[in-house]
Amino acid sequence: MTLTGQAVTMLAMVLCGGAVGIxxxxxxxFERRCHLTRxxxxxxDFLFWISCMFLVFGTLLRVNEGVVRLYIFFGIGIGAIVYFLMFRRPYLALLNRIIAFGLWLYRLLLRTGYYLLVVPILFLYRVVKRIALFLLTCLLVTGQWLLRPFQWVGRWIWNAAWSRIRKPLGRAKRYxxxxxxxxxxWLKGKKM
Structure with missing residues (x-):
């Protein structure tokens, strides 16, 4: 392997170490924010380290055809150490801001969807309900007004029917x- 190939491999592994740190x-x-079970x-964790292994060895395969040497591991370590010492705090601050912005945008979209979809549907439901109740009230009042002349006929029929069935109902009730x-x-006489 040429010196240029080794330098490119070392640089790629340093970048891979930084990428693994990121x-x-x-x-x-995200694991702390999601509160996952143990x-x-x-x-x-297992899937994370497997994916990091694929990242590193995939990069190694593209850069120097998968030749593994000791300086490759030093490059990964140097990249991770440089990231953790120099870039970790700014990256975590940026990541937390991105997450906060994403949560704010999510809440904004939920509120917007609520006010654009749910509130108008509830308003229409209430309007239709009030109109239906108004129409039903008008119909009942009109029906009572129209049926008022026939009320005496209904009372006469009810009184006639009641006088005929009152005696049999009284007998049935007494029986x-x-x-x-x-x-x-009989049940009280039995011992339970």
Whole structure:
């Protein structure tokens, strides 16, 4: 391998180390914000390190055809250390601002959707409900007004029917009451 190839490989591995540091901080920030369960954290950790391994060895495969040498690991370590010492605080501040902006935008879209979709639908529902209640009230009042002349006929029919069924209903009630009293007396006589 030429000296230029080794320099390009070293630079690529330093950049990969920095990228792994950035990905690690991003992953940890989201993990803390999501409050995952312990087994899910283990699964996500495993998947994170597998994806970092694919990132590093994929880059290594493109840069120098996958030749692994000791200075490659030094390059990854140097890149990660440089990131953690120099760029971590500014990156985390930027990441937290991006997350805060994303949450603000999400809440804004929810509020906008609520006021553009839900509030008008609720308003239309209330208007239709009030119109329907008004029409029903008008219909009932008009019906009562129109049926008022026939009210005396209805009373006469009701009184005639009631006078005919009052005696049989009274007899049925007395018969049912006697049977009920007999049943309760019989049940009280039994020992439970």
């Amino acid at each position: 990905l690690y901080d991003t992953y940890r920030t 087994w899910l954290v283990w699964l996500c 049912g009451t006697k049977r009920w009293q007999a049943l309760t007396a």
